[in-house]
Amino acid sequence: MQKPSLLFLLVLCPFFLLAQYKTVSLDFESTYIGDNNPLPAETNILFTGSIPSYIDRVELNIKPPKGKSNILHSAVWQRPLDNKEKTYSLPVNYKFRSSASYDIEVLYFQTLSNAQRTALVQTLNKRLQLFLETQLTQESKTIEWENKPKRLLQEMNDLLQADLQNYRTGIAAPAQELSNLVALQMEKMADMRMRDSVGQVRMAEERVLLRQLLQDELDRMLPAPLYKIADARLLEDCPTESKKGALAVNAGYGGVYFSGDLGEDLDYDTAPYVGLSFPLGNSAFAPRFFSNTYIGFGLFLQDFENADEQKLTGPITGLPIYASLDYKLFQFVYLNLGATLLEETTAGDRQELFVRPFIGLSAKVNLSVQFER
Structure with a gap:
């Protein structure tokens, strides 16, 4: 029996998709x-x-x-x-x-004016200073914070986040939070001792440095332009609009493997087929692999014949039935890999069903179908 040639030519065609x-x-x-x-x-x-x-x-x-x-x-x-x-x-x-x-x-x-921005920074600085005063206990020789400096830093950033919820900085501006430098300065103050006038002067200087650091931090995190709601x-x-579901009609040509190895003893046959397929994922949301992959099923349009010249049909319809996974190669061309359900008439007119793999190429046309929701 003369076998038809089974040749699949795959041509790579790069293209660009422009966002719409x-x-x-x-x-x-x-x-x-x-x-x-x-x-x-x-x-x-x-x-x-x-x-x-x-x-x-x-x-x-x-x-x-x-x-x-x-x-x-x-x-x-x-x-x-x-x-x-x-x-x-x-x-x-x-x-x-x-x-x-x-x-x-x-x-x-x-946009806030320069004067409005300066007034906002000053107000925030005063609020932070007041908060720190409530968290500070000064003994005769030391000062103690009511909480760990890093915890106080987090609480101050929470206060700022609440106060600034109606404000925005520019797109390229830094994050709206105080840096860890503030916590380090508070830790430095907690480690100091005020045993004499020199120590007291140094502590006073460190408190001034903390106030200035807060001012610098606010200027850094709230640069001009500054916006208010x-x-x-x-x-x-x-x-949102209703979109119709995707259903594709595909027609292709493929070969079914029966037995043997690649070579002269390879037993296969080819035939055209038609079917329907559904995408595994919505192309708007699913990863590319799933949106380009379909589950398909359909019929071969003619019976097969194996090397022993036995006629292979299919159940129910009288034609071979297939199920496949279809992957898009190009705009309308899909590679189909799947299984074919075949029926063979054996001795005594018994009908025997068996499954064989197939491979093919198909063209798809997507239909718009309104599914019930």
Whole structure:
């Protein structure tokens, strides 16, 4: 029997995928998003809108619905230098789930003047000084802290975090927390003794150094420009659009292995096939391997014949049935690896079922199917 040639030509074609954004309007005066339509799902979004000229920073926080406080994603737009436009464009690299809802929090900030920033730093310094005074016990010859200096440093940073929750520094600014230098200075003071006037003078100097260190730390962590919340919006239970599920129809050509080793005694046959397949993962969220891999099943369009010229069919349909894992090689071309369920008529007209592996190449066409949710 003349066997058809089984040849798979794989051509590597590199290509680039450019990130795409869907534009959604969100103006400063609006209490709804866009035209009150559902948010785009499974894609990145570019939020744009009009803002007053005094707004220099926009922060958008995506939260779960029902008033949950945790933030799923945060994006920031900051006005470039010498830009006085009354619009902003904020790319959000977070893909919404289909047929879901989210809370959208939008915070609008304005820049503090130099005088306002200086006043804020002075107020924070005084609060930290007052806190330290309550944590200090001075004996006749020593001073003692109510807690370990590193613990006090953490408590001071917690105070600052609470006081600064309505403020933001520039994108490239350092972290808003006091450094370990403050704890080291407090440890140094705790180790000092004031047995005489010299020791007392030294202690007074170290306390001045601590106050100056706090001032320097605040200046470092709150550089200009410094922003304060001027307005805010909370858009609750914003729905997302419904997306249709993925189902692919594939047609290909493959070979089924029966027996033997690679060489003259290799027993196989080939045939075209058609089937349906489902992706293992959503391409918007799943890793590339899973979004490029499908589970498929279908039929070979003709019976097989082995080296002994025995006809091999399949159960139920009368044609061989297959199940496969399909991996995308190119835009429409998939490598199929799987198993074929075959049926053979033996002596006495008995029908015997057995499974053999197969390999093939197929082309897929994705269909949009609305699944019940």
